[in-house]
Amino acid sequence: MGVEASIEVRAAGGDRTAFTALMTATKADLYRFIRRYVGDEAEAHDVLQEAYASAWLAMRRYDSTRPFDVWMRSIALNKCRDWSRRRSVRRVVRGVMGLDAPEATAVGEDAPMPEARLDDQRRAQDLQHALSELPDALKAPLLLATLEGRSHAEVASILGITPKAVETRIARARKKLVDALA
Template identity: 75%
Template sequence: MTATKADLHRFVGRYVGAADDAQDLLQETYAAAWFAMKRYDPARPFDVWLRAIALNKCRDWSRRRAVRRVVRGIMGLDAPEALTVDDDTPLMESTLDDRRRAQALQHALAELPDALKAPLLLAALKGRSHAQVADLLGITPKAVETRIARARKKLAEKLPSST
């Protein structure tokens, strides 16, 4: 089964948290795959190979972004814009709350360290087994399990409870 553009875009988008950046990284991924096609091993699944390239592009993006933050001295580049809703639209309020929760999740995911973010996205959101994730990342399945647990704990700490 090969990875579709939409599937890979969702993966990259969840990793970086910004649609424009995700689109740019997706294009970089396909360009890198095209140039690296001679190195592709047909014995491995193509979608795993393509996802590994995308993951490397995401990691590179995260490192560049961290450097820019340090150089500029800016720590909050992803501050969500204020959204306003009229009082006479109760249905819109629930949609707005859902959107704010989704933005908070995207922001929290984007802030996770790469070592925790990649296993979480590959296993929990993409449905890969711990063994598949371990193979892709070059770590043990137990390390995958531990990193996913740590990522979930960090997300729970950063996200407001919905009670």
């Protein structure tokens, strides 16, 4: 009686069903990361598709001793960097709150005042713009650690740098954001 191969090993062997299962398991988190990085929903979907297409093409080279989500995060980060280089004009954030958000349909005393919603939207747009202006070397560690909740060691593994470099880059990114938003 043999031991069943892990889903990652099966995917690396060309098993599309196994790869689809891995994709399903990692898609939501990876999309959130990409969305934060590129700042545009439609572009994020495109970058996500590119990341999974590249992963499928490179799957035979996947090192099963490395966590699949970390490997995918590295691929997605490279695709985000490619997107940044290709993009000459960044899109302006169209709005933070869609019509289907609960706040948009709130009425009565619980509804935020229109001025407060506008202020929140402006602050969110300013933050998104400031994030998009950060250099890749600062943006990636900040997003991975702060917004994704990954440890400095995990971020270091994904980016191929030391945990101390991650800490330094996050501190620099935060300072740049504070300066940009001041």
